[in-house]
Amino acid sequence: MSQGLFYADSEAPIVSLSAKKHFDQLSSPDLQKYAHHLSRASFHGSRAVLDSVSPESPYIYDLILLIHEKLNQPHSNQEYIENLSGIDPQDVTYYLEYAAQFLDNLGNYKSFGDRKFIPRIGQDKLRQLIGKINDADVSELYAKVENQIYDTERGLLGYPDHGLLSNYYPHSATITKAEIDAVNQALSSAGIMPENTRVEKGDNQYKVLVASADSVDLYSKLNLQTDDGVKISFQFGDHAKDFSKIVQELENALPYVANETQQKLITFYIESFRTGSMAAHKKSQIEWVKDLKPEVESNIGFIETYRDPAGVRGEWEGLVAMVNHERTAKFSQLVENAGKFIAQLPWDKFYEKDTFTPPDFTSLEVLTFAGSGVPAGINIPNYDDVRLNYGFKNVSLGNVLSANPKNPKKEEVITFIDDQDLFKKWRDDAFEVQVGLHELLGHGSGKLLQETEPGKFNFDRSKTNVATWYKPNETWAGVFGANSGSYEECRAELVALYLILKDPTQVLPIFGIDSQQDQDDVMYIASLLMIRAGLLGLEFWDPEAKKWGQPHMQGRFAIMKQLHRAGVFEFKHSSPDFTDLKIVIDKPKLHDGTAVDALGEFLGSLHVYKSTANKDDGLRYYLEKSNVEDEYAKFRDVVIKEKKPRKILIQANTVLKDDGSVSLIEYEESEVGMIESYYDRKV
Known part of the structure; x- marks a missing residue:
């Protein structure tokens, strides 16, 4: 493979993720100190x-x-x-x-x-x-x-035995997918959550490394082994030096909590990061869900599992942010209308929660997002039982959505479209609507049919003939495995675009888009955003490994393909190397039900397969939908040739001064x- 494919971006847009205005507006010095120590804790990960x-x-x-x-x-x-x-x-x-x-x-x-x-x-x-x-x-x-x-040579992250790299399995170049699955199964059977672990393969044993400040082995009495008899040992204290600093900063934050719920939240964080207990982290997330509309919002831990090829080990993230009250008002109105919108989604209410508990949905200005990348929105926690029994929060990151360089290095040209001015006019608004619906009604909708304990179910089996459901202690990610992240992101993206096109007169005014012409424009640009993203997603598909390298882009490609097969748009070009490739949408099909029906068929199927734990049929269906046939693969070279660098976001730092104040x-x-x-x- 040409080394040119691996070159770092040149002339990437660089943006300061400004948060000073909202940090300075915090109502007390104690809140600034609270934010400072949480930021330090986050970055130490x-x-x-x-x-x-x-x-x-x-x-x-x-x-x-x-x-x-x-x-x-x-x-x-x-x-x-x-x-x-x-x-x-x-x-x-x-x-x-x-x-x-x-x-x-x-x-x-x-x-x-x-x-x-x-x-x-x-x-x-x-x-x-x-x-x-x-x-x-x-x-x-x-x-x-x-x-x-x-x-x-190992240019992609993935399973080591597939010729790829993953340092979730350090010093284990020979570890196989089957061996990783065997360790994961043993951990699951013992009730051990793997998010804060890595795994080393040794001679006739596996060593599970657990992130913690302390080195005390919590699981020493388990005598754990795989089904084929290979011993599993534990080594606590992975990243111990850094986690000791994390614990110290969290202890420094405790005097500045705003309420008892925050005190419990931080205390459970400290227990989790000191001892390595994921059970304590789950307790922290229960308290986090209960902490409604704080001035300083924060969520810390091993959160998303996208980068582990097995889809179970998390990557460290630390979010610290301040509320943007003006934008939050929009999302509050969306939450108030959530039940009405969920009723329009293309599945029977049997596959929906008995009662939709409105989550806390806020727009935040990011002070700190420690991790490998900053998202535009978040819907967490990811623990299924916490979401079901306590709820979740939706977060839109306002200064990420609107991040643009003050002095661009060159004039921006949007590839593969003709409507440059209209696209630039409406893309931020369309994306804000998309993110809001994606997080609230995408990730927030749906019910997992589950046997909660032997012989007891959270659904009435007499009213259905479903043959599969989640067994006790099974989770969505655990059942659907490495593809669960991409599958769910696709489902959430579908929910958002489906509702934008199905009910624009109800959805869009919430975001201040009132006139019919503006609504038509946003429907068009939202569709164009998704279709173009699906095309650009080809960059993240490896034709040799037949592997998608980015879960969101796999989902967006699948949506693009669904709309293309339905005739909602076509690719126009005259050059044999596709250098003049353009996406041309048949606008009437955004209004006459063609697009909505195509999206609804895809969305409804994904949802029911997920709800019923039908892994075999669900993954077969999704992987076919996201399969890259030759009619799309032929565009990959021009997509790579025309790709634009992603933005680089520079985050602020806070400093605790000698007089006790905090400067940014x-x-x-x-x-x-x-x-x-x-x-x-x-x-």
């Missing part, structure tokens, strides 16, 4: 992310920060170039672009797509740059990772600004 990506990622991280230090902490790209005089300025720029992208992804694999990226500066020239710094520590650290930085520091929108923001965190 960064090395857990690095360790889960690749063996070399922690060393590259240290190298980038050490280079910055040894060059006397330059404050601009130009200062870097001046401090490295004698090195081609373009090569210095290529290094800085790689460093900024590495920090943005917290590793040398893209968080969005799981593909490795390497510097555009050649290996020999980077060696010269390192030599120019003339520092023994820098040279020693670089020597440890030089070859790994440029090696693209924001950074220049440049590659060096990104490096400075991480250097100042000292994690």
Whole structure:
């Protein structure tokens, strides 16, 4: 495979994720201190992310920060170039672009797509740059990772026995999918949640590494083994140094909690991160759901399981944010109307919760999002029983939705469409509606039919002939496995677009889109956004491995394909290399039921398969829908050729001053600004 496919982005838009206005508006100094300590706790988990990506990622991280230090902490790209005089300025720029992208992804694999990226500066020239710094520590650290930085043999994250890489299984290049599944089954049978674990394969045993500050083995008395008799041991204290810092910062936050619920929340966090108990983390999420409309919102832990090829091990995330009251008012109105919209979704009420409990739905301005990437919206917690019994929260991240560079490096051209002005006019509004419906009614809808304990069910078996359901202690992700994340993201995306097209006169006015012309425009742009995203998703499909590298894009491709097969749009081109490829929507079909029926058929089927734990039929159906046939694969080369770099988001830091007050520091929108923001965190 050509190394060019792996080059780090060049001239990526760099955006300061500004939160100063809302941080300064917090109602008390104690709230600022609370946010500060939670931010520090969140960022101290960064090395857990690095360790889960690749063996070399922690060393590259240290190298980038050490280079910055040894060059006397330059404050601009130009200062870097001046401090490295004698090195081609373009090569210095290529290094800085790689460093900024590495920090943005917290590793040398893209968080969005799981593909490795390497510097555009050649290996020999980077060696010269390192030599120019003339520092023994820098040279020693670089020597440890030089070859790994440029090696693209295992260019995707995935199962090691498939020729891919996953550092959720460190030092275990020979571990197989079957062996991973066997360990997961043993953990599940023992009631051990695996989100905060990694697994090493040894001689005639597996070692489960558990993230915690303490090294006390909570499971020493279990004598656990796989079904075929291989011993499973536990080693607590994975990332112990960092988790001790996390615990300390959470203890520092305790005096500044706003209420008893927050006190319980932080206390359970401390227990979980100190001992490695995921049961304590689940308790924290119950308290988090109960903590309604706090001024400072935070959720911390091993949350999403997308990057583990088995789909069960989580990646560290730490969110700290302030409420945007104006935007939250819109979402509150959406919550009030949720029951009415859910009734329009294409499945029988038998497959819906008996009572929809309106969640807390807020628009937040992100102060901190520690992890490998910042989403636009969140619907958590992911524990099925907590969602069912206590509820969940929907969060829209306002300053992420509206993040655009103050001084763009070049004029933006939207690929594969003709309606440039209309698209730019309405895309933010259409995306805000999409995110709101996706999180609230997509992830928030539906009932899992379950045998809650032997012989007891959460549904009336006499009223249905369903043959499958969730057994006691089974979870949605556990049953549907590695494809569960993509499957669910597709279902949530379908809910959003389905409702936008089915009931625009009820949905869109909630977001201030009132006139028929504006509603027609948003229906069109929302559809165009989804279809174009599906086309762009081809970048994240590997034709050799036949593997999707990004769950959201797999789902969006499947939706695009469904609409294409229904005749809602067509691809127009005259050039044999598709360089003039355009998406052309048949607008009447957005209004006459064609698009709604196509989306409804797809959505209803996905939902019922999920609700009934029908893994075999559900995955067969979904994987066929997201299969990339030749009529779509032929566009992949032009998609890659025309791809635009993703935005790099620079987050602020907070500093506790000697007088006890907290100040917020924001950074220049440049590659060096990104490096400075991480250097100042000292994690």
